[in-house]
Every structure is written in structure tokens, then in C-alpha cells.
Amino acid sequence: MEGNVLEADVAIIGGGITGVTIARELSKYKLGVVLVERGGELCAGASKATLGHIYTGLNMVGSMILKSVVLPPGTPLTVEALHDSKALLSQWTEEGFYDWRQTWDDLDIKFKYSPLLVVAKDDDQIEDLKKYVMLGESAGGIYGDFKQLDREEIFKYEPNLNKDIKTALYAEKHIVDIFPPDLVLAIAENAVMNGCKILLNTEVVGITKQKNSQTVKTNNGSIKTRFVINAAGGWADRVSDMGGTRNWGLKYNKTQIIILDRRLNGLLNGTVRWPNRPGQIHLVQRRSDNILVECGTYDPTDDPGNTGNSREGILSGLKIAKTLLPDISEKDVISAFTGVRVFNTRYPADHLVEFLPDNALLLNVIIRLPGIIGALPMARYVTAMLEKAGLELKENDQFNPRRKRIPCIREANIEERSKYLAVRPEYGRIVCRCESVSEGEIMDSVSRGAQTLDGVKFRTRASMGRCQGNFCGAKIASILAKELKQPIEDITKKGTSSKFAGLEQ
Known part of the structure; x- marks a missing residue:
């Protein structure tokens, strides 16, 4: 594209789960769609650096408690404060958990359910479990659909856990395990099959607004488009500033995840965690490929690119993980990665999806964790907003929803x-x-x-x-x-x- 000008109806900035899912949804219509990603591959940022959980119910209750750390100080741990059923986050996660099954089948994506145990070994943790029960029962529905286990039942499910564990909450099908890059790349491949263009190593350096169009300037040339969708994740504030004036900011929290050798897979059958506390997460999870450890704090950072790992963090995380699964050790570590989570300052408990007040053609899509779960309803919502703003949607009668994965x-x-x-x-x-x-x-x-x-x-x-x-x-x-x-x-x-x-x- 260097030196040239591409023309499109919609330009999407950002190649994570948000950007590619919107691209695929728009490819169902006769539109010119271009997605640009500044990195050399898709799914190179926050979408990659996750556990790969698509979850609901008991695990979502824990997520509410964990992420309350980004809410105003003193926010009570009540369902009224942590779970707004009218919020986009709540609507999309509840709808999205059940939405994905058809898409996984269409795109030939591997997935499996991961049984969840939230365990306790002392009086303080037992009190923490009571908070889970209170929140789950108050929220109702699947949030309260779990059972309490005694010691004998716990060790039938997970015989290698810490023998001091006394009780647990159990949910069999509240977590689905996927490999995030597999999901993002499959969606992107299908979008390209249906007419979307994807440009890698393409960084946006400016956005110029005309009367009924915009020009997105990149290091590889320009894109003349009507609508711009800002799905740039941790860098969304900078992209937004290129196109107009915003009245929100971003803040970031990071957490480190440790990958253990696949030879340990027999030690664990699902996902096990101590009860979450605000800003604290302690879990071990068996994926089909490795055991993952996420044990530490939700640390604030000013830099969305602050993804470095530390030996101190790995050793600290392993020490906590061994209180759950005693048979793991430092020699089992094969790698680690750090994920940076993005929250907007206006609605830190929710997503933010809106056009700029002084540029009605630039749509900011600021998605907070958990983002993968609600990506499908999010993409439909964004498409409806574009249509309401004047984008003509004519069905692409050649749209093919299916794709086959690479032989394994x-x-x-x-x-x-x-x-x-x-x-x-x-x-x-x-x-x-x-x-x-x-x-x-x-x-x-x-x-x-x-x-x-x-x-x-x-x-x-x-x-x-x-x-x-x-x-x-x-x-x-x-x-x-x-x-x-x-x-x-x-x-x-x-x-x-x-x-x-x-x-x-």
C-alpha cells in the first residue's frame, strides 16, 4: 500500500479479538473493510496474553471480586455494586458464553470445558467463599448454579491438591478453554475469505476528517474511508486523539502467567483457585497443552506495553501455586508472559462504545476484561451502531461462515x-x-x-x-x-x- 491510497467503507484499527470479530461481522455485508495492525502478527497484544478462558457463573463471580480493584475505593462487594445487569459487560458476557458454540463449529476451533474448584483451607478463605455464595445467589441464574463440596468429594475430582484444603465450591461447565491465538486467527482468516483486507506492520500516524469521510494515514500509505473503528486496545486513547476530542482516559493493570511443562498434565484435571480478593488472583489451570499458573496481584502500570517478566515474579507465583498443587517446582517452568488489562476511566466497570463527540464517523470500542466472552454480541452491537449512523448494509450472499483448521x-x-x-x-x-x-x-x-x-x-x-x-x-x-x-x-x-x-x- 506504500505511497497509495486504499478506499474502504470501514477501517478498523487493531488486530486483537475486538478488531477481527468486528471485521468478520461486517464481512457478512457488501462492504469494503480494511483492518490495520501495527504489529507483524494478529493477536500479538492483550488478546494473546490471557488464560484462554471463556467463562460465566462461578468464575464470573470471582472475576467481579478480582476486578473491583479498579473501582472507586470503598466500593462494597455486593451484587448491586459489582454486577449491573443493564451494563454492556453483563449483557454481552451472558449472551456471548452461549453464542460461541456455533462459531467454534463453523471455524473448526478446538475447545473443552474445564471443571472449576474454588477451594479454602482456613477460616479466612471459608469466609471468602461465603462472599462468592452471597454474590452468586444475589445475581441469580447461572451465577448461583454451583455446589459446595466436602474434602472427600474434592479429592475425587483433584487428588493431587493440597491436603489441608477443607471445602470448595464446584462448577462443572462454567469455563471453556480455548487457545486465544487459534480463535483470533480463525476469525481473521474467515473475514479475509469473505472479502476483508488485513494489513500488518501498518501503524496509524494520523486521521484527517473531511465532510463525509476520513483519511487514515499510516506508515505504509493512506486509507480513505467513511467510518473508522478504534479497536486499538491499550493504545486506543492515542488513536482517538488523532481523530477528535475524547472525554475519557485509560488505566492499566498487569498480571503474570507462568507456563509449565506439558508432562505435568496428569497432576490436574481442570481449574483450581483460592478465592479471589480485590486485585488478587491465585489459580492453576490445566489446558489441553500445558498447566498455566496465574498467582499474584493485579498491579497498576502506566504503560500498556509493560509486558516484561521477572524472575522474582515467577518464583513468587510458583510459591503460591504450590500451596494449591504441591508437586510443581521451578524446574517445570518453560516460559512466562505478562498480560496488560485495559479499563476506561469513565466506566471502569463496563465497556465504552461510542462515537467521538466532535467526529461522528470515528467509533471508539474500548473493551475491558473479559473481552473474548462477549466479542460476538459486541460485533453485532457495533454493526448496528454503524447502520444507525448511516452505513448501508446489504447482505453478502456469498458469505461463507466456515473454515477448516490446519491439520495437526x-x-x-x-x-x-x-x-x-x-x-x-x-x-x-x-x-x-x-x-x-x-x-x-x-x-x-x-x-x-x-x-x-x-x-x-x-x-x-x-x-x-x-x-x-x-x-x-x-x-x-x-x-x-x-x-x-x-x-x-x-x-x-x-x-x-x-x-x-x-x-x-
């Missing part, structure tokens, strides 16, 4: 592997031994849009095992270079400023 050799049976090999012999060459990812899968990921090492990782799990790419990284880079027809020195980890093997720009 590790999960395939002998018969399936034989079929794959007959089509592409490279499926028989294992490149990433930790995750059993083949050269054929890496080639498939490039044909689906991967341009970086992270892009391959997000689509195939290559380099996500214990070695973290130390053994397979060079081979993956060489396959990328060959498939993209680029010199290997141009291959990056996650975009323009991350040259592979430390090579400088």
Missing part, C-alpha cells in the same frame, strides 16, 4: 496421517519435536498468513514446548524464508523490529 499431525491417527502424507510428504518431517509439529504444518501456516516465527507458533504450536524454539527455531526460519521467498536475514520473530537471531535492521 500430533493428534491424527494412522489412517489420517497416511491421507495427509499422500497429499504433502512434508507432513512426515517433524521439525518441532517438543510439540510434534511437521514441516507440512509450518508450510500450511504460511499459506494461511504467517509471516513471522510467532505467526507459525500461533497457528501450529511450533516452538511452544520445553525448548521454546532453541532447537527448532532456525529450521522454522529457513522454511519461512523459503515459503515467503525472502532472505533468511529478513525473517523476524514478531514484526519489523524483531529480526531473527539478533540480526539488526
Whole structure:
């Protein structure tokens, strides 16, 4: 696009779950839609750095308590203060939890239910559980749909937990486990299949408003569009300022998540946590691929890019995690990441979705945690707002909601592997031994849009095992270079400023 001007009906800024879900919803209509992402891959920010929970009920009660830390000091832990049934957050999370099933089927996305135990071992934690019960019963419906277990029942579900645990609250199907990049990339692929354009390594540097249109200026050229949707997450305030005047700000909290070796999967069957307190989260979770640990505090930060990890934080988190699952240790850690959560200052307990007061063509979509759960109803809401503002929606009769995922050799049976090999012999060459990812899968990921090492990782799990790419990284880079027809020195980890093997720009 460099030096050129693209024309569109809608330009979306931001390639996380919010941006791509809006793009796919708009691709159901005969519209020109362009999504720009400043990074080298989609799902490179807050959407990636989560546990991958789509949840409701008992886990949502804990989420209300945890995130009360961003509310005004002295906010009581009551359902009236923490759960506004008329708020967008409440409406979209309740609707969205059940909405996703059809989309997962359409987009061939793996998911599983993760049983939840909120456990207690002392009098203070038992009092905390009573707060869960009070909030759940007050909110009603699925929020109160859980049961209390005694010691014998707890250890039938999770035999490897701390033997001092006395009681627990249990919900069987209040958490669905997905891999966030898998979800975001599947939605984006389907949007592109249906006519949406996605531009990576494209940073917005200015927005100029004309009478009935806007020009979005980027480092790679310009986009002339009628509507702009600001889905830039932690940088949404800066994008908004380019297009007009806002009357809200952003604040950020961060939390660190530790990834343990998949060999420990037999230790845990679902998700186990101590009761949340305002700003404190202590849990261990088994995903289909690894055990994740999120044990620490919701720490405020001024920088949405403050995603660095610390050894001190990892050791502190493990120490707390061992009070839940004693058999884990430091040697089981294979990686860690930090997620930054975004809240708007006007409605910190809710999302903020509105046009700028002095630019009725720029729609700010500021989504707070949990964002993935309500993404589908959010996208429909945004589309309705655009229509009300004058965007003509004509149904795209060629819209195809379905997409097939890349074959996974590790999960395939002998018969399936034989079929794959007959089509592409490279499926028989294992490149990433930790995750059993083949050269054929890496080639498939490039044909689906991967341009970086992270892009391959997000689509195939290559380099996500214990070695973290130390053994397979060079081979993956060489396959990328060959498939993209680029010199290997141009291959990056996650975009323009991350040259592979430390090579400088």
C-alpha cells in the first residue's frame, strides 16, 4: 500500500479479538473493510496474553471480586455494586458464553470445558467463599448454579491438591478453554475469505476528517474511508486523539502467567483457585497443552506495553501455586508472559462504545476484561451502531461462515496421517519435536498468513514446548524464508523490529 491510497467503507484499527470479530461481522455485508495492525502478527497484544478462558457463573463471580480493584475505593462487594445487569459487560458476557458454540463449529476451533474448584483451607478463605455464595445467589441464574463440596468429594475430582484444603465450591461447565491465538486467527482468516483486507506492520500516524469521510494515514500509505473503528486496545486513547476530542482516559493493570511443562498434565484435571480478593488472583489451570499458573496481584502500570517478566515474579507465583498443587517446582517452568488489562476511566466497570463527540464517523470500542466472552454480541452491537449512523448494509450472499483448521499431525491417527502424507510428504518431517509439529504444518501456516516465527507458533504450536524454539527455531526460519521467498536475514520473530537471531535492521 506504500505511497497509495486504499478506499474502504470501514477501517478498523487493531488486530486483537475486538478488531477481527468486528471485521468478520461486517464481512457478512457488501462492504469494503480494511483492518490495520501495527504489529507483524494478529493477536500479538492483550488478546494473546490471557488464560484462554471463556467463562460465566462461578468464575464470573470471582472475576467481579478480582476486578473491583479498579473501582472507586470503598466500593462494597455486593451484587448491586459489582454486577449491573443493564451494563454492556453483563449483557454481552451472558449472551456471548452461549453464542460461541456455533462459531467454534463453523471455524473448526478446538475447545473443552474445564471443571472449576474454588477451594479454602482456613477460616479466612471459608469466609471468602461465603462472599462468592452471597454474590452468586444475589445475581441469580447461572451465577448461583454451583455446589459446595466436602474434602472427600474434592479429592475425587483433584487428588493431587493440597491436603489441608477443607471445602470448595464446584462448577462443572462454567469455563471453556480455548487457545486465544487459534480463535483470533480463525476469525481473521474467515473475514479475509469473505472479502476483508488485513494489513500488518501498518501503524496509524494520523486521521484527517473531511465532510463525509476520513483519511487514515499510516506508515505504509493512506486509507480513505467513511467510518473508522478504534479497536486499538491499550493504545486506543492515542488513536482517538488523532481523530477528535475524547472525554475519557485509560488505566492499566498487569498480571503474570507462568507456563509449565506439558508432562505435568496428569497432576490436574481442570481449574483450581483460592478465592479471589480485590486485585488478587491465585489459580492453576490445566489446558489441553500445558498447566498455566496465574498467582499474584493485579498491579497498576502506566504503560500498556509493560509486558516484561521477572524472575522474582515467577518464583513468587510458583510459591503460591504450590500451596494449591504441591508437586510443581521451578524446574517445570518453560516460559512466562505478562498480560496488560485495559479499563476506561469513565466506566471502569463496563465497556465504552461510542462515537467521538466532535467526529461522528470515528467509533471508539474500548473493551475491558473479559473481552473474548462477549466479542460476538459486541460485533453485532457495533454493526448496528454503524447502520444507525448511516452505513448501508446489504447482505453478502456469498458469505461463507466456515473454515477448516490446519491439520495437526500430533493428534491424527494412522489412517489420517497416511491421507495427509499422500497429499504433502512434508507432513512426515517433524521439525518441532517438543510439540510434534511437521514441516507440512509450518508450510500450511504460511499459506494461511504467517509471516513471522510467532505467526507459525500461533497457528501450529511450533516452538511452544520445553525448548521454546532453541532447537527448532532456525529450521522454522529457513522454511519461512523459503515459503515467503525472502532472505533468511529478513525473517523476524514478531514484526519489523524483531529480526531473527539478533540480526539488526
